[in-house]
Amino acid sequence: MHLFDHTIKPVLLYACEIWGTINTDSCIVKKDNYSLDMSFNNLPCDKLHLKALKYILGVNKKATNDAVLGETGRHPLYIDILRHSVKYYQRLSGPDCPHLLSLAFKESCQLHEHGKTSWMSSIYFVMDHMNLTNFCSENKNIPHIVKSRAINSFKSNWLNRMTVCGEQQVGKLRTYALVKNIFESEQYLHVIRDSNVRSCYTKFRISAHRLEIECGRYKNIPISERLCKMCNLGKTEDEIHFMLECPKYDTIRSIYLQQCADLCKNFATLNCKDQFIFLLSNENEKLIETTASYIWQCFNLRLQHLNNVN
Numbered sequence: 404m405h406l407f408d409h410t411i412k413p414v415l416l417y418a419c420e421i422w423g424t425i426n427t428d429s430c431i432v433k434k435d436n437y438s439l440d441m442s443f444n445n446l447p448c449d450k451l452h453l454k455a456l457k458y459i460l461g462v463n464k465k466a467t468n469d470a471v472l473g474e475t476g477r478h479p480l481y482i483d484i485l486r487h488s489v490k491y492y493q494r495l496s497g498p499d500c501p502h503l504l505s506l507a508f509k510e511s512c513q514l515h516e517h518g519k520t521s522w523m524s525s526i527y528f529v530m531d532h533m534n535l536t537n538f539c540s541e542n543k544n545i546p547h548i549v550k551s552r553a554i555n556s557f558k559s560n561w562l563n564r565m566t567v568c569g570e571q572q573v574g575k576l577r578t579y580a581l582v583k584n585i586f587e588s589e590q591y592l593h594v595i596r597d598s599n600v601r602s603c604y605t606k607f608r609i610s611a612h613r614l615e616i617e618c619g620r621y622k623n624i625p626i627s628e629r630l631c632k633m634c635n636l637g638k639t640e641d642e643i644h645f646m647l648e649c650p651k652y653d654t655i656r657s658i659y660l661q662q663c664a665d666l667c668k669n670f671a672t673l674n675c676k677d678q679f680i681f682l683l684s685n686e687n688e689k690l691i692e693t694t695a696s697y698i699w700q701c702f703n704l705r706l707q708h709l710n711n712v713n
């Protein structure tokens with residue numbers, strides 16, 4: 404990610420202060436529930452940013468964008484564009500602005516004042532949207548404030564989407580929403596050294612795996628019929644069944660659960676769902692490594708079984 408930020412991102416955002424404007428004539432900006440990400444939806448540089456994050460995490464391109472951003476704690480690149488644009492505005496309106504640029508800037512201001520849409524319309528729109536209408540153009544903190552407010556707004560919208568998925572238990576993020584309620588980079592990305600184990604764990608957490616609960620989604624099979632093929636319990640093969648219930652993994656699970664019980668006194672008294680939430684949202688490094696290794700072993704056993712059956 405460091406490499407991306409220092410080699411690819413500067414290329415992607417080259418001259419973004421000019422091209423990264425908001426279309427203030429668009430009907431999107433007039434919507435009651437408008438948020439800045441609506442204006443920057445499907446931005447090519449953000450698509451490439453997500454593609455790079457998915458590559459780094461080792462998940463496929465269909466993995467949910469919200470989960471990928473949530474795991475890495477990365478905000479979309481349009482937020483950097485906003486900061487660059489406001490910073491550029493400050494440069495253009497300052498005394499050191501080159502003559503030709505200054506003329507173009509004044510032209511843009513005049514166009515806006517005469518009711519025409521121009522580059523300045525976008526700047527005014529952003530400042531107005533962030534309650535910075537009366538800002539002083541010389542205040543050096545303004546670009547930072549714009550970025551900070553845009554990030555807060557993005558995080559708030561992201562959290563709302565998580566809350567809806569978690570409460571209603573619908574969509575691809577229903578399980579992820581159970582264990583993720585803070586937008587920040589996950590500790591396990593730094594703790595788990597083995598890239599195969601780490602990407603397997605990421606796939607499991609964000610439901611980018613091949614368990615029946617997900618495979619059935621693409622075939623439009625009702626959830627109650629996405630049954631586990633590893634046992635005869637007649638249960639849906641979702642993440643909780645796979646990790647804590649399915650008898651197929653009893654042998655490796657008994658060793659794993661003993662380790663969990665050693666780390667948490669009340670662990671055995673929790674129900675399966677609470678155990679699942681506890682294990683996947685825990686920040687204990689030892690437990691993270693143990694859990695990721697256990698999930699990795701279970702998926703290998705599952706793959707072995709399916710290969711034997713076929």
Ligand SMILES: [Zn+2]
Nearest residue numbers: 631633634649
């Ligand atoms: Zn099962």
